[in-house]
Amino acid sequence: MKLYGFPPTRSIRVLWTLRELDVEFEFVNVDPTKGELRRPEFLAVNPAGKLPVLVDGDFILTESVAIVLYLAEKYPEKGLLPSGLRARAEVNRWLLFSATELEQPLWRIARHTSLYPPEKRLAAEIPIARQDFLDMAAVLEKHMDGRQFLVGDNVTVADFVAAYTLDMAAVLEKYMLLDKLPRLREFMERMYKRPNAPPRIAEAFASLRR
Numbered sequence: 001m002k003l004y005g006f007p008p009t010r011s012i013r014v015l016w017t018l019r020e021l022d023v024e025f026e027f028v029n030v031d032p033t034k035g036e037l038r039r040p041e042f043l044a045v046n047p048a049g050k051l052p053v054l055v056d057g058d059f060i061l062t063e064s065v066a067i068v069l070y071l072a073e074k075y076p077e078k079g080l081l082p083s084g085l086r087a088r089a090e091v092n093r094w095l096l097f098s099a100t101e102l103e104q105p106l107w108r109i110a111r112h113t114s115l116y117p118p119e120k121r122l123a124a125e126i127p128i129a130r131q132d133f134l135d136m137a138a139v140l141e142k143h144m145d146g147r148q149f150l151v152g153d154n155v156t157v158a159d160f161v162a163a164y165t166l167d168m169a170a171v172l173e174k175y176m177l178l179d180k181l182p183r184l185r186e187f188m189e190r191m192y193k194r195p196n197a198p199p200r201i202a203e204a205f206a207s208l209r210r
Helices: 010-020 064-074 087-114 126-143 159-171 181-193 201-209
Strands: 002-005 025-029 051-056 059-062
Touching: 002 010, 010 064, 010 159, 051 064, 059 064, 059 087, 064 087, 064 159, 087 126, 087 159, 126 159, 126 181, 159 201
Parallel strands: 002 025
Antiparallel strands: 002 051, 051 059
16 A cells, blocks of 8 residues: 655544554655645646545545545454444544544634735634634533543544644644643543654654754
8 A cells, every 4th residue: 555645734644544553555755845746646646636645556545534444444353443333423423523623623724824825814714713623622522521532442543533633733832722621632642642653743844844
């Protein structure tokens, strides 16, 4: 298998899953800062020009949440996806919750503070997006009361995706997104202490500047 990615993008979610599965793969670095996402050879792999991309033989899959689910199902013996119907539905629930309710307001903040060119940034979007994140993060904070993992008593791919998404919030420390969410902060930090955890986002950024 090949994973096309670049630190500190959502490639980290897939990298984390592959490491936890302990399977062989090749990491292909694609640097967006050098225009490599628009190169014909990469667009032939993913016409959307985005990361990550997993290539498994003749099968090409994009979107980080879809990829981690595929990998968990490909290696069921590793236990990253529960076998019960309802437990699997809960994993899907929290994967989608992380990607829609938590990640999207974080991207809105990032876009309107640094990603968009200055003339496209809307300052009014930032407090709205911040509150959107806090409202939904409070739901997950309550859910984590007395829990080690999002679903059941064992780690699943939902935990990797949620931990990475919370780390996105930690990078935006200026907006104090996790300051009043002690369970989520503890969960995120504990997940990143796992032996196979990838670098955190800030660490990945720092490595690019060396």
